[in-house]
Amino acid sequence: MTVTEGAPRLRHKVTVIGSGNWGTTVAKLVAENTAGHPDLFEEDVQMWVYEEKVTIAPDSKHYDPAVGDSPQNLTAVINKYHENVKYLPGIALPRNVVANPSLVDAVKDSSVLIFNLPHEFIGNICRQIKDHILPYARGISCIKGVTVSEDNIELICEYISETLGIYCGALSGANIASEIANEQWCETTIAYNTPAGDLHNSSSSSNGKTASNGDGLIEFTDSRGRVSKTKLTPMPATYPTLDHDELHKLFARPYFTVSMVSDVVGVSLGGALKNIVALACGFVEGHGWNMTAKTAVMRRGMLEMIAFAREFYPETIQEKTFWEESAGWGDMIVSCTSARNWRYSKMAVERGVTVEEIEKTELNGQKLQGISTTREVASFLKAKGVQDKYPLFMLVEGILDANVDVEDIPALIRK
Numbered sequence: 001m002t003v004t005e006g007a008p009r010l011r012h013k014v015t016v017i018g019s020g021n022w023g024t025t026v027a028k029l030v031a032e033n034t035a036g037h038p039d040l041f042e043e044d045v046q047m048w049v050y051e052e053k054v055t056i057a058p059d060s061k062h063y064d065p066a067v068g069d070s071p072q073n074l075t076a077v078i079n080k081y082h083e084n085v086k087y088l089p090g091i092a093l094p095r096n097v098v099a100n101p102s103l104v105d106a107v108k109d110s111s112v113l114i115f116n117l118p119h120e121f122i123g124n125i126c127r128q129i130k131d132h133i134l135p136y137a138r139g140i141s142c143i144k145g146v147t148v149s150e151d152n153i154e155l156i157c158e159y160i161s162e163t164l165g166i167y168c169g170a171l172s173g174a175n176i177a178s179e180i181a182n183e184q185w186c187e188t189t190i191a192y193n194t195p196a197g198d199l200h201n202s203s204s205s206s207n208g209k210t211a212s213n214g215d216g217l218i219e220f221t222d223s224r225g226r227v228s229k230t231k232l233t234p235m236p237a238t239y240p241t242l243d244h245d246e247l248h249k250l251f252a253r254p255y256f257t258v259s260m261v262s263d264v265v266g267v268s269l270g271g272a273l274k275n276i277v278a279l280a281c282g283f284v285e286g287h288g289w290n291m292t293a294k295t296a297v298m299r300r301g302m303l304e305m306i307a308f309a310r311e312f313y314p315e316t317i318q319e320k321t322f323w324e325e326s327a328g329w330g331d332m333i334v335s336c337t338s339a340r341n342w343r344y345s346k347m348a349v350e351r352g353v354t355v356e357e358i359e360k361t362e363l364n365g366q367k368l369q370g371i372s373t374t375r376e377v378a379s380f381l382k383a384k385g386v387q388d389k390y391p392l393f394m395l396v397e398g399i400l401d402a403n404v405d406v407e408d409i410p411a412l413i414r415k
């Protein structure tokens with residue numbers, strides 16, 4: 001076979017960083033697709049696992065009398081039985097999902113990095129991989145959260161981009177991991193603005209907002225509409241172009257409908273802020289109020305999300321994302337009626353304990369992103385002196401800190 005000069009000779013290697021409930025589900029669906037697109041992707045998908053010990057119960061089909069109840073490494077168990085027995089039990093994983101306890105080894109030579117772990121851990125992860133990734137790797141963040149330092153707020157994909165010097169898009173939607181793992185149909189949204197230097201067969205990017213600055217690196221417009229301080233190494237032409245079509249092939253499944261957009265802010269903020277609203281819905285339902293109260297909370301929550309996006313990302317927010325995409329209203333509805341933040345904040349009020357206590361005792365290692373997101377957003381709003389404009393977000397912080405009673409929500413919101 002003659003290889004045409006400049007034609008792709010390599011395929012994208014994909015790593016999923018994280019292996020919780022959603023991390024493992026995304027590794028499963030992506031691995032199904034890498035196997036189906038050998039022209040674009042290497043078949044094996046690395047899944048980095050935060051190593052921990054697990055014990056297999058005697059009534060499990062994976063119980064091995066020779067091992068008994070001795071604790072085993074989760075990674076070894078996943079690779080032996082092709083199942084994440086702790087975070088996604090009962091779901092068969094494709095054999096091309098390779099669990100790897102070494103973060104540095106898992107990201108080595110990967111051109112596509114899928115970040116999928118609770119947002120609290122992203123700083124530590126980025127520090128560890130910074131000097132070990134390909135300079136032209138590209139990221140997709142499936143993480144729902146934000147990072148706040150004093151009066152500065154960053155979307156997780158912004159943080160990843162700045163810390164690692166790579167471009168990073170975002171995936172978010174009305175997505176309950178266990179349902180998708182069972183291949184029940186749902187939708188999601190991916191926001192990605194392909195850097196111009198990555199488009200080998202085209203002279204402009206999908207958003208026309210990147211340019212070479214003469215030193216081989218490319219500038220790009222960040223989520224706030226500014227020329228980013230981060231300069232990107234372009235993806236070499238030896239790889240297949242990584243644009244909307246290829247990302248769609250990597251993530252879409254017959255049971256997972258993917259909409260590709262360019263609004264990174266709308267997709268990221270929708271996924272992060274709705275978790276605050278989901279806690280509020282759990283609180284009012286735990287208190288004994290029903291769908292009408294929850295609807296009031298959701299409506300006000302959506303208005304505060306839009307106000308937040310307008311106030312802090314005025315240049316780039318495309319509000320239609322909140323109304324038209326799964327990452328907006330869709331995610332709000334599912335999060336306030338059947339997801340973990342809603343379910344366990346309701347349980348906390350019913351039992352008269354804190355949500356943190358419920359997270360420790362009931363979630364078997366899974367995390368409620370709403371707790372830290374509420375605290376981070378509230379501290380950011382106070383630092384900016386605009387907390388009065390966001391009464392619902394602030395009330396949720398008050399309830400988490402036991403300074404506010406759920407009973408008082410209507411009066412405090414009116415005030």
Ligand SMILES: NC(=O)c1ccc[n+]([C@@H]2O[C@H](COP(=O)([O-])OP(=O)(O)OC[C@H]3O[C@@H](n4cnc5c(N)ncnc54)[C@H](O)[C@@H]3O)[C@@H](O)[C@H]2O)c1
Binds near residue numbers: 176
């Ligand atoms: N589960 C869902 O249905 C769902 C759906 C959509 C989006 N999300 C989002 O996906 C992201 C990941 O959530 P998840 O559901 O996969 O996680 P999870 O809550 O199920 O699991 C927690 C994970 O954190 C890991 N962990 C614990 N300590 C750690 C440490 N010190 N450093 C690194 N990792 C550590 C655990 O090993 C585990 O993999 C979150 O932002 C969440 O909001 C979740």
Ligand SMILES: O=P(O)(O)OC[C@H](O)CO
Binds near residue numbers: 144175177339369
């Ligand atoms: O289970 P939660 O509350 O973390 O929410 C899961 C997803 O974000 C719902 O779309």
